[in-house]
Amino acid sequence: MTSTPPPVTSSPGRDWRAPAAACTTVLLWASAFVSIRSAGEAYSPGALALGRLLAGSLTLGAILLLRREGLPSRAAWPGIIGSGLLWFGLYMVVLNWGEQQVDAGTAAMIVNIGPILMALLGARLLGESLPRRLLAGMGVSFAGAVVVGLSMSGHGGSSVLGVLLCLLAALSYAGGVVIQKPALRHGSPLQITTFGCLIGTAACLPFSGVLASEAAHAPLSATLNMVYLGVFPTALAFTTWAYALARTTAGRMGATTYAVPALVVLMSWVLLDEVPALLTVGGGLLCLAGVAVSRTRGRRGGTSGGREVAVKAPAAEAEQVAADRP
Template sequence: MPVVLAVAVTVLLWASAFIGVRAAGHDYEPGSLALGRQLAGSVGVTAILAVRWLRSGTRPVLPRGRLLVAVLAWGVGWFSLYNLALNAAEQHLDAGTTALLVNVAPVLVAVLAGVLLGEGFPRRLLVGMAAAFAGVAVIAAATSSGERDVLGVALGLTAAVLYAGGATSQKRLLARVDALTMTWVGCLAGTVALVPFAPALAADAAAAPPSSTWAVVLLGLGPTAVAFTTWGYALSRLSAGRAAATTYLVPPLVVVLSWLVLAEVPAPVTFAGGALCLAGVAVATLPRRRVAPVPPVPAARA
């Protein structure tokens, strides 16, 4: 599969996830929605892994020891905690505003690289951070209804932190474990971590209309099973920064889909804050152009 196609599938499906969460969130609580999505996602990833196994005839090599512990921890963080934070955020904010907040994650990835990988804090990173978090402050001033909702903003930023941690740790682990196998193990770990929400899922599923239940199932099959598979494939072939930069397209896609499907449009102030966020992310994470050295001019001969 070409990397460009993997990135395009990931971006489109992850954008649709914000719409699905917002739509299903009217009938499902954050915990039950996360568990329902993960159950469907686990089935989907297992099917993808089984197809690859049958085609190649090679059994997947499972991580062991400390590597297995690291993959399990990654799965709980991204597939469980991230989904809980995202679902809860969209109980307070519209889909477009939430997407703008969550996609400050590439800045956080750069910060983690500076702290954990010794890549430092160049001036462009500091400027980008300032712009991105100024945008967050603007978004915090108003949601689509014009009301303050600090809790929703805090939950959106929590999701961004978990996203950044997940992307950073996944990139490091992919050097030691196959992308699809890692996705499968992590997805199962996230599902197990959400089992305490099983009673809430049963109650919500019994009362929810079929459209909301189908939204939960599609969230698991599309944005979880397929998109995390294509994301792992792309991340194994790109740097973490370049892969994260591709998610710049997610917020505008979410805003368009939210307008078409949910008839929600973020407030004008939110657009201004989102533009600041995306500009800050771009400044902080896009590589600088290297200026070719100017060859010395030979001295004129008399």
């Protein structure tokens, strides 16, 4: 059964929902870095990705059945398959693998190229505008990510393979988001996320034997962290991400994720008793300042009624109008 969600209608009283969804995503993705540290000690990259995706798929599938949303329309499937393979599948495996090959600082700097690529791809392929405030905010946030990365470097070795894997993770992350964006016009965030997660799970099935073997010997804490990664940073956070992405541009959503490094520093301090250096704190504050700049809108020239204006092709303009609905 195919079930297409009703069109999104404007309602001033609901304007808070998209920012709240974006904040939920950022908080849960930040918490994922803490959980990955624990689970990654007992599970290899492919097994960890598969276990996380299995937990996420089961959670999302159950919610989809309870809500009786059914299948998205046929037009949504190219975006679902593309984002499922690139973002849910490839990204999770290569990021887990890359972080085993390079130190945390190097990984953070390289992966944070992703939001910049996202904005550029969104402008090129989706006709999205690139306001000066967005570009300025991303520049400030990326500088903060570099500072955080430099402050964390030196706690492990780096390899050419690890750098290439982290770069591939950034590319697959950005590509997956841009591919997912058009699909959200033809299905609900829950539908797009659920079936994208299922596609990623299917792509990671070759790691099922390794997962079964490692699960038999892994400590309970590592397995619980893997399940947590699937239920919250995957099932919940990817759904709230899709909800917010359907209501703004890929570039603006990408800029929002620059708050993640600052939150990771804070969570590591509170949960892992890892006291950050002053340089790390400064970098985190730069990340947050850049996000604040990127989320503001100019008064004239770049906005109209609170919305960004750009000269676009008719198809891209129609897509942006639909995406800007609250």
